[in-house]
Amino acid sequence: MTLDNLFRPALSQMLPYAPGEQPPPGSGIKLNTNENPYPPPPAVVEAIRQAATGPLNRYPDPMANSFRQAAAEALGIPGPEWILAGNGSDEILTLLVRGFVGEGQKLRLPYPSYILYRTLADIQGASWEQTPFEDGWKLPAAFGNNSDDLRLVLLPNPNSPSGTIVPPSEVKKISDSLTCPLVVDEAYADFAETNCLDLVKQNERVFVTRTLSKSYGLAGLRFGFLVAQPHVVAELTKIKDSYNCDAISIAAATAAMGCKDWLANIKTKMNATRAAMQTRLTAMGFDVTPSHANFVWCQHPSSNHKAIYEYLKQNQILIRYMQFPDWGDGLRISVGTDEQIDTCLSTIERALKS
Amino acid sequence: MTLDNLFRPALSQMLPYAPGEQPPPGSGIKLNTNENPYPPPPAVVEAIRQAATGPLNRYPDPMANSFRQAAAEALGIPGPEWILAGNGSDEILTLLVRGFVGEGQKLRLPYPSYILYRTLADIQGASWEQTPFEDGWKLPAAFGNNSDDLRLVLLPNPNSPSGTIVPPSEVKKISDSLTCPLVVDEAYADFAETNCLDLVKQNERVFVTRTLSKSYGLAGLRFGFLVAQPHVVAELTKIKDSYNCDAISIAAATAAMGCKDWLANIKTKMNATRAAMQTRLTAMGFDVTPSHANFVWCQHPSSNHKAIYEYLKQNQILIRYMQFPDWGDGLRISVGTDEQIDTCLSTIERALKS
Known part of the structure; x- marks a missing residue:
């Protein structure tokens, strides 16, 4: 019997969970795994x-x-x-x-x-x-x-x-x-x-x-x-x-x-960025789902989501392209700093025009 | 159905693993869980x-x-x-x-x-x-x-x-x-x-x-x-x-x-303490098993192991009393600093005489 046959059958048959890409720190803007853009307290x-x-x-x-x-x-x-x-x-x-x-x-x-x-x-x-x-x-x-x-x-x-x-x-x-x-x-x-x-x-x-x-x-x-x-x-x-x-x-x-005060301040700051993201994405023609988290889910009625994701990636900006079988696809963008979000959304604007 | 019946049956039936006692840091001499007595590199x-x-x-x-x-x-x-x-x-x-x-x-x-x-x-x-x-x-x-x-x-x-x-x-x-x-x-x-x-x-x-x-x-x-x-x-x-x-x-x-040199030095130092422990415990009448680890297992032919453990505990020294059904019992003493071991073994000497 080879070792492969010795693992529990449940494991041999399953596909591993794939977390979001984790490039080395400092390589571009990372808005794909809902990390906080700010350091801890x-x-x-x-x-x-x-x-x-x-x-x-x-x-x-x-x-x-x-x-x-x-x-x-x-x-x-x-x-x-x-x-x-x-x-x-x-x-x-x-x-x-x-x-x-x-x-x-x-x-x-x-x-x-x-x-x-x-x-x-x-x-x-x-x-x-x-x-x-x-x-x-x-x-x-x-x-x-x-x-x-x-x-x-x-x-x-x-x-x-x-x-x-x-x-x-x-x-x-x-x-x-x-x-x-x-x-x-x-x-x-x-x-x-x-x-x-x-x-x-x-x-x-x-x-x-x-x-x-x-x-x-x-x-x-x-x-x-x-x-x-x-x-x-x-x-x-x-x-x-x-x-x-x-x-x-x-x-x-x-x-x-x-760190209750720190947490309250972070929430205020990040939720303000989130609101601005939602406004601007809507203005760009996206269907934006109102978010209660530190990311925004959006779908464009006429543009290719995967192409937008790829365009951003070529520009060292990582967001999440998500495709759900029998349902549809879209883009999930983590709330970053205002500067990161400005760069990301400006790049999406260019992608939509290209 | 109560929640207790909702856990997997394997869990409801099992006893939890009991690790060695972990008293608050600084409360006596701790020789019961084979920790290193020295700080890390x-x-x-x-x-x-x-x-x-x-x-x-x-x-x-x-x-x-x-x-x-x-x-x-x-x-x-x-x-x-x-x-x-x-x-x-x-x-x-x-x-x-x-x-x-x-x-x-x-x-x-x-x-x-x-x-x-x-x-x-x-x-x-x-x-x-x-x-x-x-x-x-x-x-x-x-x-x-x-x-x-x-x-x-x-x-x-x-x-x-x-x-x-x-x-x-x-x-x-x-x-x-x-x-x-x-x-x-x-x-x-x-x-x-x-x-x-x-x-x-x-x-x-x-x-x-x-x-x-x-x-x-x-x-x-x-x-x-x-x-x-x-x-x-x-x-x-x-x-x-x-x-x-x-x-x-x-x-x-x-x-x-x-930290290869640090590790080599720690090994030399702790194994020297271990050798001294083994010599002294043998002199005190224990059957000592020659150790290749950072602890020593010993059994006394005529003294009560649990009583020795309890005596040490009363003196703020923790070692491990271990009892294996259908086999026997004994004492496991972690290698501490020379000073800790001297105090521990002197206290065991007193326990044997009491």
Whole structure:
């Protein structure tokens, strides 16, 4: 038997998840993976520099309790035991799928949405089903339907690529209808006006995931967390590696939770850039979906999206061209600095004319 | 249905892995989790401080290529594509079990050994079987036997709790006999005189795992790696989170790979302390197993091991009391500084007299 036959069949059959392109730093304008264009809060940088000379020869706190305490206070969560820290919210999503979805079972996601969830199902040897959004990115009631083998439902909210948000009242209806857990992936919630944290308190089957990658400018740090009722956190702790978060990222993430003013300012600044982007793209003839996240989804009624993407790439500007089978395609542009966005949009104008 | 019934049954039934106690830093002498008593190389600390002001708002290199290049050079591995970086070797072990062992399948480990492997099987809904070491911590030929459902064999080498090592020639015999992959967990190999890296080049079914936690004094950083043939690394990459290592730990681990003289000095110093520990424990009447790792396993023919552990704990000294059902118990003492070890052993002397 060759080694290829020794891998679990689920793996041999699956395609890997392809994250957005990551060129070397400094090579042009990067608006393709929804990173924050601004550096993280100075208090976070200082916390990292201090942690560098801390006792790195010792294992970190397995539960990242300093972070849990700070996050509970910052977010108005009843206590630290409602929080599970992870090596990026990617790890939290992996733990959730491993916790609830066995081989041959199923998870559900909306469509078009974050296709990583499909990869996580594939790795498990599980299956996935997609519920198409209705016109205007509305979530159909069928998203709350139950079936025997359905074990987990995942809702990115705000959604990607659309940047749209399902109001908490609608999410509540879905979660009340479901007998399995609902994960509300709030990676972009810091740029929106509503979130579903309150639903976690009302329903043990609602979980919220968050990341520090987007709003806090810490994609390089790998830190995310789950908000769920304490017995859920306790059970998922059994699956995680004993020391899943390192001492430096715990110190940095703890410091970040204290930067409320910084976060409010970043939100104001980036949402202003977003509004200007939307106005100008609309003026250029794009159909622009009003965004609640740090990116804008747009479609041009008469131009070739892929050609625009390629034109930008030739000019050292990376945005995301996304094509969803049986649905359509479009462009997702991350909110950058005003200068980056001006360069990007001016280049798109040239592309439309060429 | 309550939420408890919604977790995968494998999880509800399993007991969590219990790592060694982690009291707050600075509270006594800690010799229970085989951490390095010395801080990491100064070049690593400097790399972290520099990375703190790097582009943390950007995602890290998904494959940690700077580290892979440096590690390949430092270890004489054919190229970076033979290395997979992980968030601690714990993550690498998790990926290996997820890659090869499906629900209802089996992994094998020696006994007594690193019981985390059992937890990893439990999480998968897989089973595990233990092959007892023979007298003198020799590995029986049966460790290389095959069976239909056996999908992965794990060998910590040097082993814990014993600190013993199976020579590469013996490991080769086992791996030649096995039709499934053999993972040689070399967490402690930097303290030994031999390792199995060469076997990886000879056999696509031999994988070696390493960690920076022990020898490099970087338990707090969470960085480990796999050495395997390139097609194995490529397939396992499909399972890992896209950005499983953060920018700071990549920079730190890359710097560590350049610290060959520092590593040689630490090995000389700690192995000298280990030799002195072994001599003194033997003089105190312990049966001491000659160690090839940064800890010493010892058993006293007439004293109560647990009572010694408790006595030390009352004196703010933590060592590991380990009890293996159907086998026996003993004490595992990490190599500390000479001063820490002197205090620890003097306290054990008092415990023996009390």
